[in-house]
Amino acid sequence: MKIRVVSSRDEILSLNPNERVIHLAFRPSNKDIFLLVETCPKLEIVQLPKSYQKTISKSMEMFLEMQKIQLLEGDVWGHRKDINEYYTVxxxxxxxxxxxxxxxxxxxxxxxxxxxxxxxxxxxxxxxxxxxxxx
Structure with a gap:
């Protein structure tokens, strides 16, 4: 299973529309999450580091829930984005x-x-x- 690591908002528009699991390595705004969901219609999971997840608004959590997208807390330990844009489980x-x-x-x-x-x-x-x- 591959987790697409996105390290900046500039990468969102270049994502493959078939992505299902994405780890955001930056603090996303509501606009970033809307753009992510629009860019990747098959999205199932958005994973954020614990400190970033605490800053997600309740309305954004509800939006993701309505889209049937899970918001998970977690990290991709030891991953080097400069080597590969995917973290492979x-x-x-x-x-x-x-x-x-x-x-x-x-x-x-x-x-x-x-x-x-x-x-x-x-x-x-x-x-x-x-x-x-x-x-």
Whole structure:
């Protein structure tokens, strides 16, 4: 699974319209989020660092919810945007998550365990758990 890392508002218009998961590495304004949703109609998740998520207005949270887009807190640890514009969740992590689900381990337990191991947020792990395998 790939997460598109967007480090400035200038990149929004050049995004692929098929993007589903985006990490915003800048503090977005309401206008930036509207533009993002307009540019990427298939968007499912917008991930923000914890400090930036606290500054998102309630009206913007409601707008994203109405568009069925999840707003998640999280980081892309160790990612270098100058090398690759995508952060790739290692296939081994996705396999572990799906194997734990297949073993009947409750989703909350999978999220807790894999958060420590993968450095992904619990909600991102739950998203992977509930997503149909397309990789």
């Amino acid at each position: 290692p296939p081994s992590i996705i396999t572990k998550i799906r194997n734990m689900k297949a073993e009947g381990i409750p989703s909350e337990n999978v999220a807790e365990k894999m958060t420590k191991e993968s450095k992904l947020s619990p909600k991102m792990i739950l998203y992977i758990l509930n997503r149909k395998p397309v990789e």
